[in-house]
Amino acid sequence: MKHFEANFDGLVGPTHNYAGLSFGNVASQSNAALTSNPKDAAKQGLKKAKALADMGMVQGMLAPQERPDLHTLRRIGFGGTDAEVLQKAAQQAPALLQACCSASSMWTANAATVSPSADTRDGKLHFTPANLVDKLHRSIEPSTTGNILKAIFADSRHFHHHEHLPEHPSFGDEGAANHTRLCSDYGRAGVEVFVYGRAVTRPDMPAPKKYPARQTLEASQAVARLHQLEDDNTVFMQQNPDVIDQGVFHNDVIAVGNQNVLFYHQQAFLHTQEKLAEIQRKMDTDMHFIEVPTAKVGVQDAVKSYLFNTQIITLPNGEMAIIAPTDCEENAAVHAYLTELVTFNTPIKKVHYFDVKQSMQNGGGPACLRLRVAMNEAELAAVNPNVMMNDALFNRLNQWVDKHYRDRLTIADLADPQLLVESRTALDELTQIMKLGSAYRFQR
Ligand SMILES: NCCC[C@H](NC(=O)CCC(=O)O)C(=O)O
Numbered sequence: 001m002k003h004f005e006a007n008f009d010g011l012v013g014p015t016h017n018y019a020g021l022s023f024g025n026v027a028s029q030s031n032a033a034l035t036s037n038p039k040d041a042a043k044q045g046l047k048k049a050k051a052l053a054d055m056g057m058v059q060g061m062l063a064p065q066e067r068p069d070l071h072t073l074r075r076i077g078f079g080g081t082d083a084e085v086l087q088k089a090a091q092q093a094p095a096l097l098q099a100c101c102s103a104s105s106m107w108t109a110n111a112a113t114v115s116p117s118a119d120t121r122d123g124k125l126h127f128t129p130a131n132l133v134d135k136l137h138r139s140i141e142p143s144t145t146g147n148i149l150k151a152i153f154a155d156s157r158h159f160h161h162h163e164h165l166p167e168h169p170s171f172g173d174e175g176a177a178n179h180t181r182l183c184s185d186y187g188r189a190g191v192e193v194f195v196y197g198r199a200v201t202r203p204d205m206p207a208p209k210k211y212p213a214r215q216t217l218e219a220s221q222a223v224a225r226l227h228q229l230e231d232d233n234t235v236f237m238q239q240n241p242d243v244i245d246q247g248v249f250h251n252d253v254i255a256v257g258n259q260n261v262l263f264y265h266q267q268a269f270l271h272t273q274e275k276l277a278e279i280q281r282k283m284d285t286d287m288h289f290i291e292v293p294t295a296k297v298g299v300q301d302a303v304k305s306y307l308f309n310t311q312i313i314t315l316p317n318g319e320m321a322i323i324a325p326t327d328c329e330e331n332a333a334v335h336a337y338l339t340e341l342v343t344f345n346t347p348i349k350k351v352h353y354f355d356v357k358q359s360m361q362n363g364g365g366p367a368c369l370r371l372r373v374a375m376n377e378a379e380l381a382a383v384n385p386n387v388m389m390n391d392a393l394f395n396r397l398n399q400w401v402d403k404h405y406r407d408r409l410t411i412a413d414l415a416d417p418q419l420l421v422e423s424r425t426a427l428d429e430l431t432q433i434m435k436l437g438s439a440y441r442f443q444r
Contacts, residue, residue, distance in 0.1 A: 002377050003118075003187030005258075005314070006058035007370040008152075008387075009049040010111070011397070011430075012042040013064030013103035014423045017409050018362060021102060021137045024211030026247035026303060027363035034361060038103070039405040041358030043398060045106065045369055048354045050394045052323070056316040058380065059389040061397070062108050062152070062371065063430055065144045066440045068420055069100040072140050083417035090415035099137035101414040107364045108371040109177040109252055110138065111145045113223045116181065116374035117158070118189045121228035124160040125379055127153065128223050130175030131164040134214040139167065144439075151436045155382035162226045165219055170200045173219040176371055177250035178239075180257035184285035186314075186374040191282045192227075193235045193262075194220035195251035195269070197244055206270065208244035215239075215250075235278050238270040247303040252367045254302060258312035258320060261288045261347060265302050288346045296337050305331040307338070309365030312348065321350040323366045329353045386435040396433055400426065 020032025046061075053059040070082055076096065078085040089097040105111070115126040129145040132138035142164040153159040165171040183190025197213025199205045207213055217236060224234050239251055243265070248254045255264035260283065262276075269275060280287050292307070302308055304327070311323035322341075328334045328351075338351045356366055375383075386393075404426035406413075413419055424442050431439055438444050 001187070003185065003374065004058050005186050005372050005374045006060060006380065007052060007311070007372060008060040008062050008108055009045055009370045010106035010108035011061050011064050012038065012045050012106040012359070013067055014038050014405050014426050015067040015101045015409065015414065015419065016041045016103035016106070016358065017101065017411060017414065019098040019102060019411060021099060022135055022249070022363060024247065024249045025363040027361060031361040033411060036409045037358060037407050038409055039401055039407045042401045042405055044356050044358055046394060046397055046401070048323070048356060048366060048369070049389050051352070051354065052313065053389040057313055060152070060383070060387045061389060061393070062111065062387070063148055063434055063436060063439065064103060064427070065105040065141060066427055066442055067101050067103060067423060068097070068414065069140055070420070071441050072100050073097070082420055086415045086417055086420065097414060098411060100140065102137040104138050105141050105145065106359065107368040109368045110175045111371050112149060112175050113179050114176060114371065114373050115192060115227035115229060116186070116190070117376070117379065118187055119181070119192060119229055119233055122160065125153070125158055125373070125375065126160045126162065126227040128162040128226055129164040130173045131167050131171060132174060133167050133169055134172050134174070134212055147439055148436065151439055152384045152387055154384065158379045158382045165222055170216060171219045171222060172214050172216045173223065174214045174250055177252040177368065178215040178220070180255070180262070181374065182257050182262065182279065182283060182287070183259055184283070186259070187376060188284070189233055191233050191235060191279055192224070192229055193237060193257065193279065194224060195237050195239050195255070196220045197239050197241070206238070206241050208241040210245040211247070211249065213239070213241070213244055232282055235275060235282065237275045240267050240270050243267050243299055246299050248299070249363070252309050253306065254308050256308050256310060256312055256367055259314055260285050261290065261312060261320065263290045263308065263312060264292070265297070265299065265308060266291050266293050267299055290346055292337065297333050301331055301333050305334040306360065306365035307334045309367040311366050311370065319349045320347040321352060322348055324351055324353050325360055325365050326353045326355045326357070327360055384435060386433065400429060400433065404429070
């Protein structure tokens with residue numbers, strides 16, 4: 001049976017905006033209050049996803065969440081009609097309204113952690129939605145994320161869905177952005193690398209001083225237990241606190257892996273050599289450890305260009321390609337490195353650049369926008385086919401975006417009751433396009 005790694009990209013929602021909500025994410029903070037273009041954001045994402053489908057990759061889309069999130073606003077005490085709730089929140093607590101309006105669910109690398117069936121004791125594909133407790137605007141995502149994942153991966157013979165971890169900082173979990181599954185072949189048991197920023201129960205261990213460590217060791221260990229992984233196919237690595245303090249708020253800003261390739265910055269981890277040796281020991285094939293030296297690309301350039309928030313994909317012909325943001329092309333040191341990289345003796349032979357600037361301006365690159373799901377044909381056959389990218393869905397979703405999305409949005413617009421109506425109308429139609437049923441609270 002064939003095995004492959006599918007990508008499920010987050011469809012950018014109609015309220016995509018720059019609110020400076022993510023302390024520690026330098027792009028989010030420096031672009032706060034920019035005027036956004038939700039229509040461009042959604043179309044940039046669709047274009048990238050379609051391009052990978054056209055390269056022969058298995059590609060799906062995950063629906064956005066209902067924003068503004070009226071349920072949360074009511075839960076924190078704003079009452080009256082929908083318009084009154086929005087108006088009161090805008091007047092009395094604008095920061096909380098903004099946190100309830102973010103389209104941050106587009107970054108599906110934070111939707112969940114996924115363990116392929118080749119790795120798990122029950123032979124099922126496991127999902128644990130990330131609780132994203134470190135940031136208010138993200139912490140309201142997991143229950144809806146779980147509903148959407150269950151609507152897409154509905155067959156319990158193949159898929160095992162877990163509840164997100166307890167909503168407490170001790171279990172800070174940011175999902176697949178801090179998880180890399182290495183393997184010799186997608187269908188064979190691999191090694192799942194969990195990267196964390198701090199160990200809550202080990203205050204003696206190093207931790208970042210300036211910015212938060214959004215993933216804890218305790219969370220990563222809990223997910224590994226839930227996913228029925230063995231010790232000999234898991235590795236836990238600590239992110240170097242110094243790079244977290246320079247804006248590396250997820251591991252996928254400083255490292256990315258695919259099959260037997262790990263592409264990472266020299267300063268990415270603590271105890272690097274010891275940990276790479278553990279990975280090699282647990283792998284059933286030779287690894288390509290591609291370390292990018294600071295001398296070639298500094299941490300600041302890596303954080304600005306998102307060199308490591310690239311996707312490394314294995315094309316049908318077996319070659320690997322890097323999917324990079326155009327920001328990598330525009331950065332001289334990074335572009336020079338990537339041009340050199342494809343001449344090295346590694347499986348990576350091509351680089352493709354995509355404009356995802358609307359997402360990049362909020363600290364999300366190509367890899368943030370996708371959730372990887374390694375599957376076999378039987379599992380794929382059980383997936384809701386209406387979310388799988390093809391010419392028809394691409395055209396239908398572009399028409400849908402053209403019909404419902406604004407091409408500019410300011411922070412002040414978030415309180416506009418008309419925006420809520422537009423968003424709900426769009427999402428209601430989307431659930432029909434994707435056959436998701438009544439996935440949203442406002443539909444029940
Ligand atoms: N994987 C990339 C996630 C980027 C995301 N940015 C944000 O939420 C910025 C939202 C804003 O500031 O409007 C985050 O930091 O979790």
